[in-house]
Amino acid sequence: MTYRVRIAPVPTVIDDNEAPVVGARVLEIxxxxxxxxxxxxxxNIIVGAGTAKIxxxxxxxxxxxxx
Numbered sequence: 001m002t003y004r005v006r007i008a009p010v011p012t013v014i015d016d017n018e019a020p021v022v023g024a025r026v027l028e029i030x031x032x033x034x035x036x037x038x039x040x041x042x043x044n045i046i047v048g049a050g051t052a053k054i055x056x057x058x059x060x061x062x063x064x065x066x067x
Contacts, residue, residue, distance in 0.1 A: 004067045005029070005052040013054050014067075021056060028053040029066070 005026055006012045013024035031050040035042045052064045 024056045
């Protein structure tokens with residue numbers, strides 16, 4: 001089974017058929033980032049595609065792609 005996380009309208013774990021996975025939870029959404037100096041101080045910017053950490057059937061899975 002392949003999982004993805006749909007982030008809109010709310011973060012939801014979906015399966016290969018685009019259906020929500022019952023009982024699955026999105027634990028964390030991670031965006032790769034970097035910081036740059038600005039006049040207001042250092043700020044974080046997103047520099048690539050995000051991934052998620054999810055829990056399905058009591059197992060924690062990492063690096064799940066967002067869609």
